[in-house]
Amino acid sequence: MRLLILSLLFTSTLAWFYGRDEPDRWSVGGVWPLPQKIIYGSKNRTLTYDKIGIDLGDKKDCDILLSMADSYMNKWLFPFPVEMKTGGTEDFIITVTVKEECPGGPPVHGASEEYLLRVSLSEAVINAQTVWGALRAMETLSQLVFYDQKSQEYQIRTAEIFDKPRFPVRGIMIDSSRHFLSVNVIKRQLEIMSMNKLNVLHWHLVDSESFPYTSVKFPELHGVGAYTARHVYSREDIADIIAFARLRGIRVIPEFDLPGHTSSWRGRKGFLTECFDEKGEETFLPNLVDPMNEANFDFISEFLEEVTETFPDQFLHLGGDEVSDYIVECWVRNKKIRKFMEEKGFGNDTVLLENYFFEKLYAIVEKLKLKRKPIFWQEVFDNNIPDPNSVIHIWKGNTHEEIYEQVKNITSQNFPVIVSACWYLNYIKYGADWRDEIKGTAPSNSRPRASAAAERLWSPAEKTQRAEDAWPRMHELRCRLVSRGYRIQPNNNPDYCPFEFDEPPATKSEL
Amino acid sequence: MRLLILSLLFTSTLAWFYGRDEPDRWSVGGVWPLPQKIIYGSKNRTLTYDKIGIDLGDKKDCDILLSMADSYMNKWLFPFPVEMKTGGTEDFIITVTVKEECPGGPPVHGASEEYLLRVSLSEAVINAQTVWGALRAMETLSQLVFYDQKSQEYQIRTAEIFDKPRFPVRGIMIDSSRHFLSVNVIKRQLEIMSMNKLNVLHWHLVDSESFPYTSVKFPELHGVGAYTARHVYSREDIADIIAFARLRGIRVIPEFDLPGHTSSWRGRKGFLTECFDEKGEETFLPNLVDPMNEANFDFISEFLEEVTETFPDQFLHLGGDEVSDYIVECWVRNKKIRKFMEEKGFGNDTVLLENYFFEKLYAIVEKLKLKRKPIFWQEVFDNNIPDPNSVIHIWKGNTHEEIYEQVKNITSQNFPVIVSACWYLNYIKYGADWRDEIKGTAPSNSRPRASAAAERLWSPAEKTQRAEDAWPRMHELRCRLVSRGYRIQPNNNPDYCPFEFDEPPATKSEL
Structure with a gap:
């Protein structure tokens, strides 16, 4: 009997070493x-x-x-x-x-x-x-x-x-502004999300760089703001994506980030403030909404009415991040804004002007015909006063301890939170990087991947503590997804799938 | 005129900022x-x-x-x-x-x-x-x-x-041992290599983990050493790949790494030494050729005769790297080897045993019916005495200075060199990482990519100094390759291609 056990142990070591099953x-x-x-x-x-x-x-x-x-x-x-x-x-x-x-x-x-x-x-x-x-x-x-x-x-x-899932919101954020993703590419993401039991597509639709969302009421937005007329999601595209997601049990939460990250909204005249460099020269890089212009709030209201008719999800992400990055350029150095602040009694305190903007935004959301629960990035909690109905989205924090501290702080004030800070899927590196997060030191230096995150969000915490225990299942998952037609990179060091990925050399693109 | 220039400058900044053309x-x-x-x-x-x-x-x-x-x-x-x-x-x-x-x-x-x-x-x-x-x-x-x-x-x-090219050897190394790559996947690499004017596929066919090369004379090698019977390159597959490469102006240089990295050769009885852990227990992880067994040299000779009949390229890569990683386990702790060393008068000096192996290998190469120029990894130069006919392949070095120093040292002794040390394409990271190499500090921490390397190897050095100058062409290259059906990641920060990558959701794998 002892011999048999020894032999099994050796087999196991060999298997590990050679990457065999x-x-x-x-x-x-x-x-x-x-x-x-x-x-x-x-x-x-x-x-x-x-x-x-x-x-x-x-x-x-x-x-x-x-x-x-x-x-x-x-x-x-x-x-x-x-x-x-x-x-x-x-x-x-x-x-x-x-x-x-x-x-x-x-x-x-x-x-x-x-x-x-x-x-x-x-x-x-x-x-x-x-x-x-x-x-x-x-x-x-x-x-x-x-x-x-x-x-x-x-x-x-x-x-x-x-x-049953551990958490009700298990999502992936896609950014279709910095790089346009085709409808098919988004559908591929949705398909593979459902295979990992993820249930939320957080669609960061619009950012400084481009405006691919097609508004019926305000076609000048994508007319000016999209990269090209080809880089837009038509009304049919959006409906198609929402329907495709629904069939797979996935909600689509759209994000329209305000009042920063808004350069691409410039098709709307008067929506953005003029911005200035250190010498007082106009930079032509507006990236903040003009809060003086009362018409802008009417526009936001009408725009969001259309958005809620377009996206059925009861959550609506309204951004609010990194406003401070542009405050000096676009508000502090802008004489009209300074005058407006004085008139309103804000003095030099731009936070009061931010609050002024957000309060008007909350009022708009409150009055939407189709009720929506707003989500804001954490700056609105950190720097401003969130609407009590808000969900706070955590994206900052260099260690797990910092992130936990934030979660505790924000939830203790009765705001639900979405935590993205530890799941930066775009931070990739050489090798089996999905394991690193488990070690749990600095999340921003760690490299989890979507399937690893999906398990942490669905499964019981006590049963999913060790990457070592997870990898046999993750390996099988990878091989199954490869055979289902998805190019999933090897998640271990040397190893193989029973059926490896195969794809013929490229041919001419189809029309 | 001054106004016009200013306006151009502003346009340029805007273009950069928005990632626009x-x-x-x-x-x-x-x-x-x-x-x-x-x-x-x-x-x-x-x-x-x-x-x-x-x-x-x-x-x-x-x-x-x-x-x-x-x-x-x-x-x-x-x-x-x-x-x-x-x-x-x-x-x-x-x-x-x-x-x-x-x-x-x-x-x-x-x-x-x-x-x-x-x-x-x-x-x-x-x-x-x-x-x-x-x-x-x-x-x-x-x-x-x-x-x-x-x-x-x-x-x-x-x-x-x-x-015309700056350098005659401009290659990519693929490792089909640690992860098996399908014939189609290799063909896709060859196609895209030719679009970047690369002309050498260095095919690292075999390593410790698996032996996908199918020998006619010694079918026990892949029979035991391949991951599975499906994870092999048939004779037809190899001929197909060489022919496909030829039509695109690409040579295929095979590598059979000796005497280390050889675990997967274990189908050949007596080819590897027994290896031992610190306690003197056999590890069952043999990874070094047994140099005592004279039959092994006859086998290597016969095997290489077949290899030269299979691969027409006049270069033959015979590895020689990282032998020292296994010397203690497989030679020093092996009593039979120690006895053999004494008999040969090598004393405790394993380098003399390595030299003994390499000299016999050189003699085999010398006698090959189809003449071949051997390539060895740099350890054979660093630790042993390379055959004067050898090409030395540099893969070590933490800074450009170190690598240049090695190039100078090795070429001064009249060995041609292939330099891979600064081009680790598997070191990936977030963002536009192809630019980093240009800064030129620590190559092992830098992240070039194949197209960037291809330009450094083909184009005049004096005209390709700045990543800043290169990116407009690289951007167009990426977009062209995307339209040709290859999934090339964005090589810049926010940007777009006129026609973005598109691919329908996966369907069932074809038989």
């Missing part, structure tokens, strides 16, 4: 993010394409469930480039039971994503309160499916699973 | 890498698909030129996703004149890549010594073509160009 180092039918509770059965069952079916019960007309059934049956359940066997087994029906009605809109904040999933040798049963829970359950079920190299068959692990 | 900040018909001499004409000419033709003169049967004509006519000359206009202009014939015969094999070391290219309003004329020069000229010509947004027409800039 081995049962406890590479999951088979592992689920990412880790469910709240999962008990695997001891047996697996073979799946063949013509014997598998999905029964949607009394929800056979629900477009969300129909789209789900189609995607999983035709793409995600059997993603590997192998011949699919047919026949040879009993039927395997996935019965989906959802309590609540099929919603006409996207998920609302806090909607249940809870589900029960039982996979036996004869069937699979999904029970969920909402269609969103059913979507999460189906993704989990698809991750219990694996391709067995020996028998050359698809198999599914038997399991009993209870699951 | 502007004539002197974003090239139109710019060439990357920069030619030795280029004089643009003042006029451009419209190109329409049915009026353009390529005349290969007396080389109409040359497969390399036929493949070139097909690729450029059908893909690379007109890559943008726009309707192609026809008619409306006079014929525009590209006449290609090549002096030397069409070669049956890939480029040989030092083969001329020089060309003359003249583009007038009525025609284009390419003159080259070799087909390789013609390939480079055609890529240059394709980069003079641009899509004019105003007229919605393809146009070509008129120009007179004399060009």
